[in-house]
Amino acid sequence: MLRVELGRSKSTSDLYRAKEWSPIWIHEKIRFDYKAFCTMCLMLEIIDHMSTDDDLHDDLTSSEDSMIGLFRVLSNGLVHLEARVSAKSFDRYSELIIYLGKLLIEQGVFPERSTCVFCDQELKNASLIYLVTDHGGFGCSECVGHLEDALLSSAQEGRELWEILGVVANEKYQNLVELKLEHTEITKTLLSYFFYQFHMEPKQLKGLSSVI
Ligand SMILES: [Zn+2]
Numbered sequence: 001m002l003r004v005e006l007g008r009s010k011s012t013s014d015l016y017r018a019k020e021w022s023p024i025w026i027h028e029k030i031r032f033d034y035k036a037f038c039t040m041c042l043m044l045e046i047i048d049h050m051s052t053d054d055d056l057h058d059d060l061t062s063s064e065d066s067m068i069g070l071f072r073v074l075s076n077g078l079v080h081l082e083a084r085v086s087a088k089s090f091d092r093y094s095e096l097i098i099y100l101g102k103l104l105i106e107q108g109v110f111p112e113r114s115t116c117v118f119c120d121q122e123l124k125n126a127s128l129i130y131l132v133t134d135h136g137g138f139g140c141s142e143c144v145g146h147l148e149d150a151l152l153s154s155a156q157e158g159r160e161l162w163e164i165l166g167v168v169a170n171e172k173y174q175n176l177v178e179l180k181l182e183h184t185e186i187t188k189t190l191l192s193y194f195f196y197q198f199h200m201e202p203k204q205l206k207g208l209s210s211v212i
Pocket of ligand 1: 116117118119120121139140141142143144
């Protein structure tokens with residue numbers, strides 16, 4: 001990450017040039033770990049797909065507000081990734097789940113966890129729960145059992161993902177260490193949810209296959 005001072009040769013010119021720049025943060029360890037490097041590239045690629053083109057001439061707009069939020073998550077994500085590699089406890093599934101979870105919170109489309117998206121029953125004590133991608137949250141087994149065509153997680157994954165997302169939502173990024181996953185498939189389940197929310201497709205992300 002760089003601090004850049006911009007200058008224009010003429011006040012009417014649309015062309016900006018970097019007068020001065022200085023690094024404010026550099027990753028030291030990620031580049032020596034191939035999987036961590038691929039994870040970083042994927043994180044950047046995801047943000048690239050979610051960002052709008054910025055215009056330096058515009059005043060602060062709502063889209064810029066949203067960009068600041070995305071930048072904050074990306075910045076936290078890169079610092080977190082570097083810290084996990086430094087601590088020799090980097091796990092690519094864990095990094096991706098935390099990153100996707102924080103982006104979903106930032107964009108206001110985090111999966112509904114407290115009650116079933118169909119019947120409002122509390123999910124904390126429900127025996128079987130599923131993430132129902134096209135309904136924006138989790139559902140109980142009574143409601144979900146008959147849904148054959150819905151985009152669903154399996155029940156085992158559903159419970160684990162529900163627990164893990166609770167941790168991601170309730171802890172600050174920098175306080176999270178690596179998540180211990182029993183089923184790494186929940187990463188793909190969360191990705192499907194993420195793609196659905198942002199109208200993206202796996203094939204749009206070139207770096208995806210090198211991470212999961
Ligand atoms: Zn229900």
